[in-house]
Amino acid sequence: MIEIMDTITLIKANLRTKFMGRELHVLSETTSTQDIAKELAEKKTPEGTAVIAERQKAGRGRLGRSWFSPQGGLAVSIVLYPALPVLNLLPAISSLAVLNTLEKFEIKSSIKWPNDVLIGGKKVCGILIENSIDAGHLKYTILGIGLNINFDVARFPQIAEIATSMSLILGRTVPIGLVATHLFSELEDLYLRSSEVDEILEQWAGNMDTIGQRIRVSTGNEIIEGTAMSISETGNLVIQLNDGTLREILAGDVTILKK
Numbered sequence: 001m002i003e004i005m006d007t008i009t010l011i012k013a014n015l016r017t018k019f020m021g022r023e024l025h026v027l028s029e030t031t032s033t034q035d036i037a038k039e040l041a042e043k044k045t046p047e048g049t050a051v052i053a054e055r056q057k058a059g060r061g062r063l064g065r066s067w068f069s070p071q072g073g074l075a076v077s078i079v080l081y082p083a084l085p086v087l088n089l090l091p092a093i094s095s096l097a098v099l100n101t102l103e104k105f106e107i108k109s110s111i112k113w114p115n116d117v118l119i120g121g122k123k124v125c126g127i128l129i130e131n132s133i134d135a136g137h138l139k140y141t142i143l144g145i146g147l148n149i150n151f152d153v154a155r156f157p158q159i160a161e162i163a164t165s166m167s168l169i170l171g172r173t174v175p176i177g178l179v180a181t182h183l184f185s186e187l188e189d190l191y192l193r194s195s196e197v198d199e200i201l202e203q204w205a206g207n208m209d210t211i212g213q214r215i216r217v218s219t220g221n222e223i224i225e226g227t228a229m230s231i232s233e234t235g236n237l238v239i240q241l242n243d244g245t246l247r248e249i250l251a252g253d254v255t256i257l258k259k
């Protein structure tokens, strides 16, 4: 409970954004912050409304997976009402905002397409973008970000081998409220610059470990192997298959294959 009060106090004292994180709901425990943010979006809460939970009992990830969300992590969901072209850019905007936030703590990270953030090849952050569409019209988007901050992944066998955390890298704990404040600010900056499509996609691709690597992509329907070549102008991953043909992937889970 003390930690959560610190988080609220730090955000309120330091936040300088116009709208991102301005309406803030902080909970000690919930099922998934995505659900609470959705309820607020249905009531037309202002853009940038954020829901933070200290722990989630049913945190969810991409492609139907669950997201492990113990105390010491930042679990945040943000309500957005983006125009359609901006929606396509959200994986780039959100993963770059996390990368820039980590840089504020002198941590160098990279992006694994589409929007995982890794440190030294291990996952420190996952991002889930859920849209509500009504009669072909985008009602709202919930941008969910899960960042491993102050816990030792080695204590949790289910993620010990594949994940890392900020405290593990820095050898000290980091105030979660400070991380959240930087994240809201980086997100707002990039979101407001979303007309600069080429620059954002260029930065995104430039920070991606995936390009140039032999990869396997699981799309849910099929598994595709090839070499990751580039990012298309709509943010898709372009792969060269083993027979030389090029293929664009819209969504999937990438594994980098050993050379």
Ligand code: BTN
Binding pocket: 031, 032, 033, 034, 056, 058, 059, 060, 061, 062, 063, 065, 067, 069, 074, 075, 076, 077, 116, 125, 126, 127, 128, 144, 145, 146, 147
């Ligand atoms: C992934 O890597 O598969 C995406 C993980 C997204 C986790 C975040 S934590 C905050 C928000 N609430 C959830 O239930 N999921 C997202």
